[in-house]
Amino acid sequence: MMNFSKYLRFAVVGACALAACKGGPPTATKPGKYSSTTGIEYNTEEGMKVSDYQGIPDGPGLVFIEGGRTVLGSAEEDIAMTHDNLERTVTLASFYMDEAEVANIHWLEYLHYVRKDSSEEFYQSALPDTTVWARELSFNDPYVDYYLRYPGFRYFPVVGVSWLQANDYCTWRTAKVNERLAGESDEGDGGGSSKGGGLFGRKKNKGGDAAEGTSEGGGTKIAIENGNTLPNYRLPTEAEWEYAAQALIGTQETGNENQENKRIYPWDGRQVRNPYGKNMGQFLANFKRGRGDYAGIAGSLNDGAMITEYIYNYPPNDYGLYNMSGNVNEWVQDIYRPLSYEDVEDLNPFRRNGFLDPSEKYDKKGYQSLIDDHVRVYKGGSWRDVAYWLSPGTRRFMAEDSATATIGFRCAMINAGSNK
Known part of the structure; x- marks a missing residue:
């Protein structure tokens, strides 16, 4: 007693x-x-x-996306007559997103560690499909051999990556970043900040053990309570991606909660050229301008890219995100359903497998549909797409184990420890 x-x-x-x-x-x-x-x-x-907690550590490459209310859905004429993304009002919680697309050098780093730490079988499964560049009636052969590994293409977006491979990369990236955080949690600053958020550039949590026990797979289990680790890197949801691409904070008037302007593209206006300053007339994204016209004429290459482009080229949107239109389409988490706009929630909407609109309704075996529980949404338009697909509200889908030369991805992360 x-x-x-x-x-x-x-x-x-x-x-x-x-x-x-x-x-x-x-x-x-x-x-x-x-x-x-x-x-x-x-x-x-x-x-x-x-443990001492000063806020979520800065994640490499991430920028903060302040959430809020928005109207998702296509703002362009539905020329494909899909009617699969009608306008609706939703609210998104704040989150983080990569400021640029995952590049070839990032994927080569991934392959480097996979080869060291994993089986040869998994290493082979992580290799991008470089044959996506091959075309029977085009001489794209050099890209097959050189695009991924040649130093000049280091900061071009990785392509030939399936949705499944992109998810594996997110899992690896989470483990690798948190491994470093856990190892340096009781040390000094240990590394500077990088553009878009350094690993230890802003905040540092001290005290407590960063690791606690072992996981089911035999690895180190990270103790979430210490705040020294980051939440999972992952693909953004379709709603998050579309919201981040809209970047409507740039149209918001101070003290006015009404959203008086909506963007067709991630920038102001209805045109795809820069209307201001010394860069007036220059294209704001990398896309196909018309049949056979990928870049313009010699001596005046407007968008300057026959294929993909440097991931930091073209002006960022008002959230600081590069190439949310053009360059490459980007995978998102959601499975594809044409009725997602009416079936999902209005707070942090997300379309996952196994709920409503079952795949049995779609006659894929009879070749009357391409839809099942293994097709995923991609968004944003690419170097090979016309301007229509640059609008954030447009959406397409492809099998999760497929890859093309026009689809890449970027990662996202929840804003842990906040209700905003």
Whole structure:
């Protein structure tokens, strides 16, 4: 039984904590020395371990996307007559997204570590399909051999990657970044910031063990409670991707909650050329201008790219994201259904397998449909697409194990520890 003096001490400490007698009420970054419900001191032999937390660590390559209300759906004439993305109002929680598409050098880094740490079978499964460049009636042979590995193409978007391969990359990236965070959690700054958010450029959480036990696979299990690790890198949902591409913060007037302007593309206006300044008349994305016209004429190559382009080329949108239209289409998480716009929720909408609109309704075996539970949405338009597909509301789909020279991807991440 607890003696009276010890009981009195806990009572006094608890009363002080409950009354927030110093510095106001407790918060995630300032939880106080004592529990506000039991009065027991943290980080003692008896008390619970509470690590120092200064906010989610900065993830390499990510930029913050402030969420909010928007109208998703196609803002262009539905020339394909698909009627599969009608306008509807939704709310998206804030999240993070890669400022640029995953590039060849990033995929080569992935292959480097996969070859070191995984089986040869998995390494072979991670190789992009470089034959996507091969065309029977085109001399694209050099791209088959050189596009992925030649140094000049390092920061061009990786292509020939299926949806399944992109997901594997996200899993690896999560593990590799958190492995570094766990290893350096008790050290100094250990590395500078990079464009778009360095690993330790802004915040650093200290205290507590970053690793705790082993996972089912035998690897190190990361302790989420310490705040020293990042949530999973993953493909963005279709709603997140479309919202980020719209970047309507650039059209918002101060103090006015009404969204008075909507964009056809990730930039202002109904045109695809820059209407301002010294770059007036220059295209704002890499796309196909018409049959046989990929770049313009010699001496005046407007968009400057017969195929893909440097991932940081063309002006970023108002969220700081590059090439949300053109260059390459991008995989998103969602399976494809033509009725997604009416079936999904209006808060953080996402289309997953096994709910509503079952695949049995689609006659794929009878060759009357291409839809099943293994087709995924891709968005954004590419170097080989006409301007119609540059609009964020347009959507297409392809089998999750397929790849082309026109589809790449970028990663996203939840904004952990916040309700905004």
